[in-house]
Amino acid sequence: MALIKTAKDLQGLRASGGIAARVRNKLAEAVAPGVTTGELGEYARDLIEAEGAESAFLGYRGFPGVICVSVNEEVVHGIPGRRRIRLGDVVSIDVGVRYEGYVGDTATTVMVGVTDHDVVRLVRAAQSSLEAAVKMARARGRVSDISHAIEQTALAQGCSVVRKFVGHGIGRDMHEEPQVPNFGAKGRGPKLKAGMTLCLEPMLNLGNCDVEVLADGWTVVTRDRTCSAHFEHMVAVRNGEAEVLSVA
Numbered sequence: 001m002a003l004i005k006t007a008k009d010l011q012g013l014r015a016s017g018g019i020a021a022r023v024r025n026k027l028a029e030a031v032a033p034g035v036t037t038g039e040l041g042e043y044a045r046d047l048i049e050a051e052g053a054e055s056a057f058l059g060y061r062g063f064p065g066v067i068c069v070s071v072n073e074e075v076v077h078g079i080p081g082r083r084r085i086r087l088g089d090v091v092s093i094d095v096g097v098r099y100e101g102y103v104g105d106t107a108t109t110v111m112v113g114v115t116d117h118d119v120v121r122l123v124r125a126a127q128s129s130l131e132a133a134v135k136m137a138r139a140r141g142r143v144s145d146i147s148h149a150i151e152q153t154a155l156a157q158g159c160s161v162v163r164k165f166v167g168h169g170i171g172r173d174m175h176e177e178p179q180v181p182n183f184g185a186k187g188r189g190p191k192l193k194a195g196m197t198l199c200l201e202p203m204l205n206l207g208n209c210d211v212e213v214l215a216d217g218w219t220v221v222t223r224d225r226t227c228s229a230h231f232e233h234m235v236a237v238r239n240g241e242a243e244v245l246s247v248a
């Protein structure tokens with residue numbers, strides 16, 4: 001799709017973003033000790049169906065899950081399955097839906113009775129880095145202003161930023177131009193213009209930024225197996241503050 005969305009496209013993306021956000025919130029409430037990631041996947045299937053939408057992840061390049069659930073050292077793209085959530089876990093839930101031709105994509109990270117101060121710091125830093133990113137998503141800025149804000153927030157909290165995966169434009173396709181890296185100097189990359197719709201999605205690690213993919217071909221984990229956290233909002237760039245599309 002074109003970088004600048006029409007008013008009609010924005011309406012469609014508001015609807016798909018709203019659905020993704022409602023599903024995300026309900027799943028986040030369902031995260032608890034003893035629940036398996038597969039059960040979260042089944043619940044997600046029901047929630048998405050009840051919204052009259054479909055999963056944008058299922059079958060995407062062969063992805064076998066309805067959502068992504070990534071626990072602790074898992075960064076993103078975890079496949080719902082037999083892993084059972086335990087007290088002290090950090091659970092990232094990434095929801096992608098398609099509704100009336102438009103995609104919605106959002107993620108959150110839930111702490112399940114976490115008492116480890118470092119892990120709490122990580123999750124809070126990831127959330128604040130997303131908030132900083134949203135603030136920078138305004139017309140006349142540049143894409144890397146967002147990248148820079150994320151990285152600075154992460155570094156200030158002693159966390160590293162995953163470089164291998166990036167935010168992206170969104171529309172009728174899940175991944176559109178431009179790419180939005182989570183690191184780098186400000187003032188670079190494409191100019192931000194009103195009507196652009198972006199997914200901002202910082203992924204922060206407690207340890208090193210290096211990641212690897214498990215033998216299932218999907219699950220991305222930190223190479224040093226330290227904890228990771230991931231938050232994602234869909235926004236529409238405007239002249240003033242960005243409009244967050246992934247709101248319930």
Ligand code: MG
Binds near residue numbers: 201
């Ligand atoms: Mg995304």
